[in-house]
Amino acid sequence: MASSAQMAAAAGAATRALSEFCSDVVMGLSHPGQKELPSKYLYDALGSALFDAICLLPEYGLSRAGMRLLERHACEIVERVPGPVVVAELGSGNGQKTRYLLEALARRQRVNYYPIDISGSALFRCQQELGQMEMVSLVGFESAYLDGLHKVAARRREGERLLVLFLGSTIGNFDRSAGDQFLCDVRAILREGDSLLLATDLEKPVPMLKLAYDDPPGVTAAFNKNILARINMELGGEFDLGQFEHVVRYDEIERRIEMHLRSKAWQSVAIRKAGFRLYLREGETIWTESSHKYDPQEVKRMGGRAGFDSAGQWIDIEWPFAQTLFLAI
Numbered sequence: 001m002a003s004s005a006q007m008a009a010a011a012g013a014a015t016r017a018l019s020e021f022c023s024d025v026v027m028g029l030s031h032p033g034q035k036e037l038p039s040k041y042l043y044d045a046l047g048s049a050l051f052d053a054i055c056l057l058p059e060y061g062l063s064r065a066g067m068r069l070l071e072r073h074a075c076e077i078v079e080r081v082p083g084p085v086v087v088a089e090l091g092s093g094n095g096q097k098t099r100y101l102l103e104a105l106a107r108r109q110r111v112n113y114y115p116i117d118i119s120g121s122a123l124f125r126c127q128q129e130l131g132q133m134e135m136v137s138l139v140g141f142e143s144a145y146l147d148g149l150h151k152v153a154a155r156r157r158e159g160e161r162l163l164v165l166f167l168g169s170t171i172g173n174f175d176r177s178a179g180d181q182f183l184c185d186v187r188a189i190l191r192e193g194d195s196l197l198l199a200t201d202l203e204k205p206v207p208m209l210k211l212a213y214d215d216p217p218g219v220t221a222a223f224n225k226n227i228l229a230r231i232n233m234e235l236g237g238e239f240d241l242g243q244f245e246h247v248v249r250y251d252e253i254e255r256r257i258e259m260h261l262r263s264k265a266w267q268s269v270a271i272r273k274a275g276f277r278l279y280l281r282e283g284e285t286i287w288t289e290s291s292h293k294y295d296p297q298e299v300k301r302m303g304g305r306a307g308f309d310s311a312g313q314w315i316d317i318e319w320p321f322a323q324t325l326f327l328a329i
C-alpha cells in the first residue's frame with residue numbers, strides 16, 4: 001500500500017503535469033501562423049489504446065516491419081551489445097516488440113528492463129505484456145524520455161552497461177535538428193561502451209505513407225481527434241470534434257508526414273481551465289504530429305554526430321524500415 005508521502009508526491013506530480021499540459025496547449029494554439037499541439041499529448045489512456053489498434057492496421061506497416069526485424073535479428077543484435085547490460089526503453093508503448101530482444105538477452109544474463117513512457121496506461125500494458133518473463137525484472141517509469149533515462153542511469157551498478165531502445169521510429173516525431181539534439185542528450189547520459197538501438201522508418205512511395213496515416217476505417221483519424229477530446233476532458237475545453245477533419249500531408253522537402261486537424265468552419269472554442277479562447281478560420285489547421293522519414297546512411301550519420309559508432313544496421317525490405325545499433329564512443 002502507498003504511504004501518505006508517496007500519495008502526496010503522486011498528487012503533486014499530477015498537478016504539475018496538468019499545469020504543463022495547460023501551458024503547452026495555450027502556447028501551441030497561440031502560435032503565430034501555424035497553430036500546433038505537441039504530439040506527446042496524443043497518448044492518454046484512449047490515445048495509447050488507439051495507437052495499439054493502429055499497429056494492427058494492414059496499412060500501418062511500420063510496426064510489423066520493426067517487429068519482423070527484431071524477431072529475425074534479435075540474437076545477432078544482442079551479440080554485438082557488450083554486457084552485462086540493463087535495458088532502458090524510451091517510449092516503450094505496450095513493449096510487444098521488445099520481447100524478442102529481452103528473450104535473446106535473458107539467454108545470457110538476468111535482465112533489468114526499465115520501460116519509460118509518458119503514458120501510464122501504455123506502461124500498464126507493457127507490464128502485462130512483459131512483466132512475467134523469466135529472467136527479466138521490469139520496473140516502469142512514467143516519465144518524459146530523458147527524465148526517465150536519468151533515473152535508470154542512476155540505478156546502474158558498477159560494471160553494468162546500458163542498452164537504450166528507441167523503437168517504433170518515434171525519433172521521427174522530432175524535427176531533424178531536434179532529433180540530432182535528442183540523440184546528443186541521450187549520449188550525454190550514457191558512458192562509453194553503452195549502446196543505443198534506434199528504429200527509423202525509411203523513405204518510401206508517398207501514397208503508401210499517406211495511407212499508413214490515413215487508414216480507411218478511420219482509426220488514425222480517431223487517434224488524432226482524441227487530442228481535442230483530451231483537452232475537453234482535462235482542461236475544460238469545448239471542442240466539437242465533428243467540426244474537425246483529420247488531414248495527412250507529405251512535405252517533400254522535409255521528408256515527413258504531418259498530421260493536422262482542419263477546422264470545417266469559422267469557430268471560437270473556449271478552454272475554460274486555461275482561461276483561453278481559440279479562434280479558427282474555416283480550413284485553418286492545428287498541426288499535431290510529424291513523422292520524419294530517413295535514408296539508411298543518414299541514420300548512421302545522425303548517430304555519428306551524437307557521439308556513436310554504428311555497430312550494425314538491419315533493413316526490412318517489405319516495408320523499408322531500419323534498426324540501427326550504435327555504440328557510445
Ligand SMILES: C[S@@+](CC[C@H](N)C(=O)[O-])C[C@H]1O[C@@H](n2cnc3c(N)ncnc32)[C@H](O)[C@@H]1O
Binds near residue numbers: 092094097118169
Ligand atoms: C509511436 S509510439 C511507439 C510505441 C512503441 N515504442 C512501439 O514501437 O510501438 C510512441 C510512444 O512514446 C510515448 N511518448 C511520447 N512522447 C513521450 C515523451 N516525451 N516522453 C516519454 N514517452 C513519450 C507515447 O506514450 C507512446 O507510447
